[in-house]
Each structure stands twice: as C-alpha cells, then as structure tokens.
Amino acid sequence: MGNMKINITKCLEKKEKPSTEGIAFGRNFTDHMFIADYTEGTGWHDHRIVPYQPITLDPSAVIFHYGQTVFEGLKAYKAEDGSVRLFRPEENFRRMNESCDRLCMPEIDEEEALEALKTLIELERDWVPDAEGTSLYIRPYMIATEPHLGVSPSLEYKFMIVLSPVGLYYKEGIAPVKILVENEYVRAVAGGTGAAKTAGNYAASLKAQRVAEGMGYSQVLWLDGVEKKYIEEVGSMNVFFKIDGEVVTPALNGSILGGITRKSILEMLRSWDIPVAERRISMQELVDAQRDGRLEEAFGTGTAAVISPIGEFNWKGETFSVNGGDAGELSQKLYDELTGIQTGRKEDPFGWVTVIEEKEAIRQ
Amino acid sequence: MGNMKINITKCLEKKEKPSTEGIAFGRNFTDHMFIADYTEGTGWHDHRIVPYQPITLDPSAVIFHYGQTVFEGLKAYKAEDGSVRLFRPEENFRRMNESCDRLCMPEIDEEEALEALKTLIELERDWVPDAEGTSLYIRPYMIATEPHLGVSPSLEYKFMIVLSPVGLYYKEGIAPVKILVENEYVRAVAGGTGAAKTAGNYAASLKAQRVAEGMGYSQVLWLDGVEKKYIEEVGSMNVFFKIDGEVVTPALNGSILGGITRKSILEMLRSWDIPVAERRISMQELVDAQRDGRLEEAFGTGTAAVISPIGEFNWKGETFSVNGGDAGELSQKLYDELTGIQTGRKEDPFGWVTVIEEKEAIRQ
Structure with missing residues (x-):
C-alpha cells in the first residue's frame, strides 16, 4: 500500500447491537468498514474507514463475471480484562497474498493491512462481544472492479474489511x-x-x-x-x-x-x-x-x-x-x-495473540 | 419469472456510440440494461429496463465472497437489410439454467428471459453495429446478492443483461x-x-x-x-x-x-x-x-x-x-x-436465427 494514511469518516448514528444470544453467523455487521482502492500503475490508494454501507460497482465489473476475488477470515476476542485480541492475524494477510498470486491479483502490504485492521477494530471496540463462544468475525477481502467483459486480470481492485459479531458457527457447537x-x-x-x-x-x-x-x-x-x-x-x-x-x-x-x-x-x-x-x-x-x-x-x-x-x-x-x-x-x-x-483465559506460550492497543483518539 | 411485465425507464441522454473501427472487446456498453430481482419465497420480480448504471450491493453480498454466479454470452448481428438477428439464444438460456442448477441458483423462465432480451435489444437497435466482423455482444448473468457471510446458497439474486458493441475478439481475427x-x-x-x-x-x-x-x-x-x-x-x-x-x-x-x-x-x-x-x-x-x-x-x-x-x-x-x-x-x-x-449473408437451413421484430413503440 505504501505510506498509508487512513481517512476516517464516522457514522452519524450507531446501529443497535444485536443480542449475542443465538446470534446467526455472518448476518450482522458493525458500524464501519475499511476500504482501499487499487489502480494499475498507481497502486493502492484512498485508504479509508467509512460507515458500513452498500458499495457501487459497474455491472460489468470483473468480479461479477470472472470471479477474481480472494478473502480471509479471522476473529477478534474480548478477554475478561476487556482487552481485545487477534489470533495470528499476520498469517491471514500472508495467506491472502498467496491467494492473490494464484488469482493474478495485486499484493497488499501485509503490515499496513494489519494496521488498518487494528484501527478499524479499535474504532469498533464496543462491537466485540464478550459472552462465552462469541467473537467479532473479521472478513478481509479483495474484489476485481474494472468494468471489462474479457477474460484477463482486472486493472482495478478494492480491498475491504467488514466485521460481524458472531456466536458459534455450527448450531451443534462442539457437539459432534x-x-x-x-x-x-x-x-x-x-x-x-x-x-x-x-x-x-x-x-x-x-x-x-x-x-x-x-x-x-x-x-x-x-x-x-x-x-x-x-x-x-x-x-x-x-x-x-x-x-x-x-x-x-x-x-x-x-x-x-x-x-x-x-x-x-x-x-x-x-x-x-x-x-x-x-x-x-x-x-x-x-x-x-x-x-x-x-x-x-x-x-x-x-x-x-x-x-x-x-x-x-x-x-x-x-x-x-x-x-x-x-x-x-x-x-x-x-x-x-x-x-x-x-x-485470554489461558496463557499464550506460542506468542500467537496480538492485543489491540486502546486509542481513545480513534474512538472519540 | 411468471407473468413478466417489463417496466422501462429510458435514459435522458444517450451516449455517443464508439467507432467500431478497432473497438476493444467488452469495454463499451449501451444506454440501457435489463434487471430482475429474485427473493426466496417470492420468486422473480421487478423486471425492468433502466439506464446502464452502477449497481449497489451490500459489501457482504454472497457474490463477493462465495462466487455464486453464472453467465452467458451471445451476439446480435445487423444484416444488410437492417434486420437484427440473434443466433440460437434459446440455447443460451437453456444452458444458463443448467449452470444455475450446478451452482444452487434459481432457474429463470427461459421464454421470458428471451422476451426480455428481445425487448432490450429492440430498444438498443441503433447500437447493433453493421460493419464486417462487428456485432452486439450480449451478456446475461445472475449474481447472488444476499448479505450473508456463510457458505450456503443466497436467498436473493439479480438476473441482468448488459450489451456491448464489439469487433473481433482476438486481435488476430481468423489469423492462426x-x-x-x-x-x-x-x-x-x-x-x-x-x-x-x-x-x-x-x-x-x-x-x-x-x-x-x-x-x-x-x-x-x-x-x-x-x-x-x-x-x-x-x-x-x-x-x-x-x-x-x-x-x-x-x-x-x-x-x-x-x-x-x-x-x-x-x-x-x-x-x-x-x-x-x-x-x-x-x-x-x-x-x-x-x-x-x-x-x-x-x-x-x-x-x-x-x-x-x-x-x-x-x-x-x-x-x-x-x-x-x-x-x-x-x-x-x-x-x-x-x-x-x-x-444474414447466407441462408439459414438449420433455423438457428431469430430475427428481432421492429417495435416502434418500444423505441419511441
């Protein structure tokens, strides 16, 4: 991404947070999302956090026709002490770049992507649920947005991160x-x-x-x-x-x-x-x-x-x-x-967890 | 689709048509497009022709994450007598339904889809180029639009048709x-x-x-x-x-x-x-x-x-x-x-061609 500056536009009205009791997986989203745009020749630009909102694409955008897209999935957890934790997020961005290579999509800067994610989550700290079995599901993804009906790699992309408070993925939970x-x-x-x-x-x-x-x-x-x-x-x-x-x-x-x-x-x-x-x-x-x-x-x-x-x-x-x-x-x-x-209920001998620093400046 | 009524909203200003000389494939689009929406339980509804314009989707729409989408490609040709002709369009809609079955997507009504296509092309008759090797490329496609981060078939879809005037697909043309x-x-x-x-x-x-x-x-x-x-x-x-x-x-x-x-x-x-x-x-x-x-x-x-x-x-x-x-x-x-x-330069002994009826009422 290179010299990332994240422009933050906060929503005027916050959504009501859903009860985490029996919450359906991947159907509720937080107040904000992260977006960056890629243009061939320019690279990644316009890194921004904006209110969660529909995105507007040309009907001939490559994603709709030729499926050039990759995604990741990880979770943020709230510990008893109120700290918000990510599990091995650097692994997700590393793998995302491997997926991008296979799909002829541009690389992201892994450190900047992690920085963007931390900023977004800090802004949405109140959305990380703390009940047993709950977490904030994180979906980084990239889509090909150039309007072109031809089978060749897109010259334009969007990298986005959306967040969804979730309970257990399978109704059965740990039940077999x-x-x-x-x-x-x-x-x-x-x-x-x-x-x-x-x-x-x-x-x-x-x-x-x-x-x-x-x-x-x-x-x-x-x-x-x-x-x-x-x-x-x-x-x-x-x-x-x-x-x-x-x-x-x-x-x-x-x-x-x-x-x-x-x-x-x-x-x-x-x-x-x-x-x-x-x-x-x-x-x-x-x-x-x-x-x-x-x-x-x-x-x-x-x-x-x-x-x-x-x-x-x-x-x-x-x-x-x-x-x-x-x-x-x-x-x-x-x-x-x-x-x-x-x-955070158990020790982390592997150094897998990244605690997100509290930054009042972001949330105010 | 069932009892389709197509609501037509015409654009206020028509685009300038590109020269077909050396026109790039799939980069120019006509003034209008066809859209129908699908909602589980209701079926297909709101069949409409509207000005060609960006579409707005939730960032968590299934298409962006799990690739539930199918498409077709066919062409309309202008004959020397000015008639506009489709080549075996019913085969495309039949195949589209086969693709939908594999991708767990809803069927379209093949006859209504063809009727929608004919209406759209009649409205865009002036966009069908007539120079040697040119045609109007037709892209029917369906995308999964439900906002849901979960691997299961979407409960909402859009079926769309966009049109693009084209020359030869490969630079080499009929050259090996x-x-x-x-x-x-x-x-x-x-x-x-x-x-x-x-x-x-x-x-x-x-x-x-x-x-x-x-x-x-x-x-x-x-x-x-x-x-x-x-x-x-x-x-x-x-x-x-x-x-x-x-x-x-x-x-x-x-x-x-x-x-x-x-x-x-x-x-x-x-x-x-x-x-x-x-x-x-x-x-x-x-x-x-x-x-x-x-x-x-x-x-x-x-x-x-x-x-x-x-x-x-x-x-x-x-x-x-x-x-x-x-x-x-x-x-x-x-x-x-x-x-x-x-x-239309040669006879059609196979009955493959569908000539699109001129309907002044649609174009006025």
Missing part, C-alpha cells in the same frame, strides 16, 4: 456432527485453486452440501479429484484423525487450503509431544482403522468453528461411528486450549 | 494463433464446475494464461485434471482437430463446457457429410498425427471468436506446426458459413 463422504462432486484438484481462499471453491461446494443436508448430514467429506480415494477437507474445514494415538491430517498437496487453525493445532500437538503426521490418508485406511477400533477421534478445524468433532461418517451408504458419537478427549482439549489462548 | 499446452495448471475436473458457465472457472484460468502470454502464446490448451493426458479446451473455447479427413473434438465429459458454437459446428459438419467424432483425444495422439502429416487443421470455437485457427502448439517445450501455420480450408469455410448465417 455427522458427515457424508462425497463420491460425485469434487472441491478442487492439484493445479486448480483449492489451495487459495477464493470464491469459486466455495461456489463449487454448494451442491454437494445441499445433497448432504437433504440426507441429514451437516457436512461433506471431500476426496481428491483424481482418484477419489484420499481425504482432503471436511466442508470448508481441514480435517484431523486420531488413529492409534497418532494425529493424522492430509498433507498440503496443492488442492487443500493451508488453514491457520490447522497449522496452530499441529504446532500445539507437537509442543505436547503428541505424535502427528501430515500425509495422504485414504478412505479405506480410515474405514479399516474404524473397524479395527483404532480410530479414536475425528474433527474438522477452521476459524469459524475452531474444532468441530465428527461423530459419524457415511461412505458409499455405510455408516461408521467415531468415539461412540461423542466428542473425543483430545478434540475437547484442543478446543479448550485454543479458545483459551484466543480469549 | 500459437498455443501453449498447459502441464501445471488445471481448468476443471469431473465433479467440479467445468461444465457450468460460472466465474470461478475463468478466475482459475488467469494464471496459466498470464504465463503463456509471457512466453509469446495467445492461448492455453487445457488438459484433463486427472491424468494431464487428454485435451479439454483451448483458452475459453472448445477445440476441434481435423485428422485424416475426420473432425474430432473432445466429448463432453463433465469438465468441458458444452459450447453452442461447438454444437452448431458439429451439426453443420454432419449436414455436409464430413465425418465427425466426439471422443477422448490425448496429446500423444495429436502429436503422432502431426508427425505423420495426418493433422490437417486445428481450431478453437466460441461465441466471442467464432472460429480461431491454431497455427502452432507447444507441448513440453517442443513446437508443432499445424497446416504450415495457416488457417485451414475447413476452418475458413466454417467461419464463413457460420458468420454468414449469423449476419
């Missing part, structure tokens, strides 16, 4: 979910965009999700697009299995998103001297382990749900139970430790 | 292009969205296209995502090869877009008693045919370029020439016949 192993639809394949956080991956997933829900399952377990044998992700989460005391997760192979929760869990498990492996895992191996009683736990991981235990999976019409359908001990421990660090 | 066979990046895989006309497919293609252009190639030849052996598409076109007198094109396998130009060419060739085959074609087969002197012609097909002959391809660093780098006889004949039918 039932998942359907998907044999027809494919989320991503090596050489595609699966490792980038870009809209098309999510659009591609809707149909399988709808089918699974119709059959009574919460999520889809995605297999590789080549052989449909190897496990990739669950819903829009990474996936972990505890087999014979070892925690196994699919290796990042070019079609799996490198989750920040995934990375944190691997680091946490290693610090606890629990054996971990990042490698290929076939459905057959998983089913064999389940049949032999060696599959101890299974869970999805992601920013939205943090840890989502898997209580049952269905593969080709056959149903397999995990840990008697209950959340496993390790799943629960990881959830408690991770959310403990995030919310 | 050089293409690079892509071995790293993948456009689509069976089970994904490759057979739907949706934004994510195009976003995924940008990186490979940029690499190819940097090496001096106009387009990328996409191979299958599973074995990277079989030919799928070229750039955003279907691809045909004439080998030993037979015209071969990859069969629609779930990851290839079912092009309307592709379909028309197959029907035309069959009517001429030229042998055609829709089947798998490997790169090795193509290279063997080229080496044996049996590869007579190669060309891409699509609405934008109609026919784009391939004069040379590069596979794994080795360069292969097709027909001495010249446009082949059949490529030229197909281009002449197809554009002849489209523009």
Whole structure:
C-alpha cells in the first residue's frame, strides 16, 4: 500500500447491537468498514474507514463475471480484562497474498493491512462481544472492479474489511456432527485453486452440501479429484484423525487450503509431544482403522468453528461411528486450549495473540 | 419469472456510440440494461429496463465472497437489410439454467428471459453495429446478492443483461494463433464446475494464461485434471482437430463446457457429410498425427471468436506446426458459413436465427 494514511469518516448514528444470544453467523455487521482502492500503475490508494454501507460497482465489473476475488477470515476476542485480541492475524494477510498470486491479483502490504485492521477494530471496540463462544468475525477481502467483459486480470481492485459479531458457527457447537463422504462432486484438484481462499471453491461446494443436508448430514467429506480415494477437507474445514494415538491430517498437496487453525493445532500437538503426521490418508485406511477400533477421534478445524468433532461418517451408504458419537478427549482439549489462548483465559506460550492497543483518539 | 411485465425507464441522454473501427472487446456498453430481482419465497420480480448504471450491493453480498454466479454470452448481428438477428439464444438460456442448477441458483423462465432480451435489444437497435466482423455482444448473468457471510446458497439474486458493441475478439481475427499446452495448471475436473458457465472457472484460468502470454502464446490448451493426458479446451473455447479427413473434438465429459458454437459446428459438419467424432483425444495422439502429416487443421470455437485457427502448439517445450501455420480450408469455410448465417449473408437451413421484430413503440 505504501505510506498509508487512513481517512476516517464516522457514522452519524450507531446501529443497535444485536443480542449475542443465538446470534446467526455472518448476518450482522458493525458500524464501519475499511476500504482501499487499487489502480494499475498507481497502486493502492484512498485508504479509508467509512460507515458500513452498500458499495457501487459497474455491472460489468470483473468480479461479477470472472470471479477474481480472494478473502480471509479471522476473529477478534474480548478477554475478561476487556482487552481485545487477534489470533495470528499476520498469517491471514500472508495467506491472502498467496491467494492473490494464484488469482493474478495485486499484493497488499501485509503490515499496513494489519494496521488498518487494528484501527478499524479499535474504532469498533464496543462491537466485540464478550459472552462465552462469541467473537467479532473479521472478513478481509479483495474484489476485481474494472468494468471489462474479457477474460484477463482486472486493472482495478478494492480491498475491504467488514466485521460481524458472531456466536458459534455450527448450531451443534462442539457437539459432534455427522458427515457424508462425497463420491460425485469434487472441491478442487492439484493445479486448480483449492489451495487459495477464493470464491469459486466455495461456489463449487454448494451442491454437494445441499445433497448432504437433504440426507441429514451437516457436512461433506471431500476426496481428491483424481482418484477419489484420499481425504482432503471436511466442508470448508481441514480435517484431523486420531488413529492409534497418532494425529493424522492430509498433507498440503496443492488442492487443500493451508488453514491457520490447522497449522496452530499441529504446532500445539507437537509442543505436547503428541505424535502427528501430515500425509495422504485414504478412505479405506480410515474405514479399516474404524473397524479395527483404532480410530479414536475425528474433527474438522477452521476459524469459524475452531474444532468441530465428527461423530459419524457415511461412505458409499455405510455408516461408521467415531468415539461412540461423542466428542473425543483430545478434540475437547484442543478446543479448550485454543479458545483459551484466543480469549485470554489461558496463557499464550506460542506468542500467537496480538492485543489491540486502546486509542481513545480513534474512538472519540 | 411468471407473468413478466417489463417496466422501462429510458435514459435522458444517450451516449455517443464508439467507432467500431478497432473497438476493444467488452469495454463499451449501451444506454440501457435489463434487471430482475429474485427473493426466496417470492420468486422473480421487478423486471425492468433502466439506464446502464452502477449497481449497489451490500459489501457482504454472497457474490463477493462465495462466487455464486453464472453467465452467458451471445451476439446480435445487423444484416444488410437492417434486420437484427440473434443466433440460437434459446440455447443460451437453456444452458444458463443448467449452470444455475450446478451452482444452487434459481432457474429463470427461459421464454421470458428471451422476451426480455428481445425487448432490450429492440430498444438498443441503433447500437447493433453493421460493419464486417462487428456485432452486439450480449451478456446475461445472475449474481447472488444476499448479505450473508456463510457458505450456503443466497436467498436473493439479480438476473441482468448488459450489451456491448464489439469487433473481433482476438486481435488476430481468423489469423492462426500459437498455443501453449498447459502441464501445471488445471481448468476443471469431473465433479467440479467445468461444465457450468460460472466465474470461478475463468478466475482459475488467469494464471496459466498470464504465463503463456509471457512466453509469446495467445492461448492455453487445457488438459484433463486427472491424468494431464487428454485435451479439454483451448483458452475459453472448445477445440476441434481435423485428422485424416475426420473432425474430432473432445466429448463432453463433465469438465468441458458444452459450447453452442461447438454444437452448431458439429451439426453443420454432419449436414455436409464430413465425418465427425466426439471422443477422448490425448496429446500423444495429436502429436503422432502431426508427425505423420495426418493433422490437417486445428481450431478453437466460441461465441466471442467464432472460429480461431491454431497455427502452432507447444507441448513440453517442443513446437508443432499445424497446416504450415495457416488457417485451414475447413476452418475458413466454417467461419464463413457460420458468420454468414449469423449476419444474414447466407441462408439459414438449420433455423438457428431469430430475427428481432421492429417495435416502434418500444423505441419511441
């Protein structure tokens, strides 16, 4: 971005804050948002915080037709002492730039993006909820805005950050979910965009999700697009299995998103001297382990749900139970430790948390 | 849509029409556009033609984050007698509904969509250019507009049609292009969205296209995502090869877009008693045919370029020439016949053309 100066325009009237009791995920937004514009040749300019408001785009903007867009998701938490905390935000902006590279979009300045985020959150400090399980969900994203009906990278972009107070992502919370192993639809394949956080991956997933829900399952377990044998992700989460005391997760192979929760869990498990492996895992191996009683736990991981235990999976019409359908001990421990660090209830031996400095000057 | 009534609001001042001489593709738009809104439970409503203008969306609209969008592309041509003609528009709206199904988006009423398109074009009749190689490019599209940061189908949509006067899509026109066979990046895989006309497919293609252009190639030849052996598409076109007198094109396998130009060419060739085959074609087969002197012609097909002959391809660093780098006889004949039918210069034995009725009432 370069020499960023953020112009702040405050809203005249603040919205009423929703009750966090049973609040729906991603449907309420705070009073303000951050925007910066990019023009080829000029770079990023006009960094500003403005009242949350509709944006106006040409009907031929590239985003509407060719899907050139990337996004990130992270959360701010309010600790008991009133401090507001971010969890590894620098990882999100680093990954955002990796996604931008895959989508031929301009890089952001990661430090300036973090500075912009901190300023926005400080302005919206009162919006960070403090009840158990709640947080302020943060959505940085970039969209291609040039009006051009031609398949080539846009020459204009907007980088934006919006904020949404949220409760638990899945109705079930830490309660185990039932998942359907998907044999027809494919989320991503090596050489595609699966490792980038870009809209098309999510659009591609809707149909399988709808089918699974119709059959009574919460999520889809995605297999590789080549052989449909190897496990990739669950819903829009990474996936972990505890087999014979070892925690196994699919290796990042070019079609799996490198989750920040995934990375944190691997680091946490290693610090606890629990054996971990990042490698290929076939459905057959998983089913064999389940049949032999060696599959101890299974869970999805992601920013939205943090840890989502898997209580049952269905593969080709056959149903397999995990840990008697209950959340496993390790799943629960990881959830408690991770959310403990995030919310300041537990110590942060990893240095993952960034506390947002209080700046009265911004809020007045 | 059901009982469609189109409310027309005309612009107060008409834009100056650009010269069609060397006009850039997809950068100029006409005075008006069509919009209809969809609300879950209500269906399609508020069908309207309004001045071409920016659209206003919530920053959390599903399109920006999860890419739920589909589009179509077709052209209107002005014949020498002044009549304005559409080429197989009903095929586009049929395909649009197939794309909607894959993306969990609501169906449009195909007949009403065509009626809306005809009304819009009749209003913009003066915008249809008549110079050789020019046309009015038509872009129907649907975007998910509900403000919701959650991976589930939007409950609100907009269906829109914008129009753009265009010249030839590729600078090279019917002149043969050089293409690079892509071995790293993948456009689509069976089970994904490759057979739907949706934004994510195009976003995924940008990186490979940029690499190819940097090496001096106009387009990328996409191979299958599973074995990277079989030919799928070229750039955003279907691809045909004439080998030993037979015209071969990859069969629609779930990851290839079912092009309307592709379909028309197959029907035309069959009517001429030229042998055609829709089947798998490997790169090795193509290279063997080229080496044996049996590869007579190669060309891409699509609405934008109609026919784009391939004069040379590069596979794994080795360069292969097709027909001495010249446009082949059949490529030229197909281009002449197809554009002849489209523009009214030739008879239309297939009944492909819809002439738009003149309605002074709409234009006054």
